[in-house]
Amino acid sequence: MAGLFDELLVIFHGIWNRRWIALAVAWGVCMLGWLGVALIPNSYQSKARVYVNTQSLLEDKIGITQVQSQQDLDRLRQTLASAENLEKVVRGTDLSQGISGPRDMAAKISALRENISIMAQADPSMIDIIAVSADSSLSDGANARIAQQVAQKMIDIFQEANLTSDRAETKQSLSFLDQQIAERGKQLAAAEQRRAEFEQRFVGLLPGAGSIGQRMDAARQEISNIDSQLVQAQSALSAMNGQLAGTPQSLPGVGASGGPSALAQAQAELSSMRSRGWTSDHPDVIAMQRQVDALRRQGGGGSGTGAGGTPNPAYLSLKSMQADRAATVQALNARKAQLQSDLNVMTSRQTDEPGVAAEQEKLARDYDVLKTQYDKLLSDREEIRLRGEVKTETGSVQFRVIQPPSAPTAPVAPNRPLLLIGVLVLGIGAGVGVAFAIDQLKGTFPTAARLERAAGLPVIGSISQALNAGQVAIERQRLKWFAGASGGLAAVCLLLIAVEFIQRGMA
Structure with a gap:
């Protein structure tokens, strides 16, 4: 030691x-x-803090999530440092003094970009705007004043961008979508016209919807159903014919002095049916009306027909039912013949023109694609319009200055x-x-x-x-x-x- x-x-x-x-x-x-x-040179710094609320009561209801709102805020924060906005800052502050041309303006913008900081705090709604001025050719007072002016101008641009950017973007988007919808509408109308003409020429007579093959399958299915109904109707008609053959046309009855005539009885029964509230479309009313008409044609005002007998009401009713079932069989046969004829015509057309099915598929495909695009564009336009109204009317980005730009009294560096x-x-x-x-x-x-x-x-x-x-x-x-x-x-x-x-x- x-x-x-x-x-x-x-x-x-x-x-x-x-x-x-x-x-x-x-x-x-x-x-x-x-x-x-x-x-x-002394560097003077001006600092401002703003509060940006990206939440809205209606945003989640229309699909604007908090992540999308935060992305909008980040995008807005990045665009503040664009060359266009920085040029506005230069022209709106004392930095514009001494600028003689584009080269000086570019130099000012480049220096300003390095001296501006836009930073988010731990709370993403809080944003700090920091402006620094360190021009050795200026006095300390001028640098301090310019730093405060730059910070204030950035806040003004932030507010302007908040108020106008969403409206301008919404307006441009709606204008573009309207143009696209108009074009797609014309294309869709032309596709509908072509498809209608094709269906009128080739598949208009066949039942159902869809392609030629689908319509032909539907026609065959309907013919099969008609065959089943026709078998049932013919069976019912045969049974009716058998019952009618075993039923006499007239019954032995009293004469004119022995009791009421058959016509009077039929009219009385018809009146009774109508008094019960049955309409003219009721099957029993229709059958009884036919019986009355038949008796009148036979001169039913007397006591009877034939050898002193009266007309058989059961026979007349069966006769009416036989006519109805015969008409049903005839209608089913006519419908089957019409479908079979149309099906034969379409089959022959397919044989003669094999490209018909391919043409219809192409027309249907083009129409479906255009229809899907048209519906999607309409949906997008409505969604964008609604989002734009929510953002502009409800203030989706609420902007408030928490700390105005400070007036620097001492250099930070x-x-x-x-x-x-x-x-x-x-x-x-x-x-x-x-x-x-x-x-x-x-x-x-x-x-x-x-x-x-x-x-x-x-x-x-x-x-x-x-x-x-x-x-x-x-x-x-x-x-x-x-x-x-x-x-x-x-x-x-x-x-x-x-x-x-x-x-x-x-x-």
């Missing part, structure tokens, strides 16, 4: 012997460093007081280092022990420095000069710091 202390004393003694060299180096380094610090002190410390360190290096390069021995180790011979003794009264006075004077020069270095540093604070107050 004692040896280490002795070594430190030796080092300090060597540096002290060359203190004037150390002081000169310190002055040189400090003057150069302070000059460099003075040449660094550089920290000149700290730099000045740092240069002073660096200068002192450089002086001490140079003095130490020179001392190490000299071929002297500060102590007898070090000389003894270097020479390998014993050192008998050493003589210390002896000064007379005049030399002591000179050393004291030199010491005062050194102290004054060292204090002057520190005083210059303090003076520069004071000037810096005075300049800040003036700014």
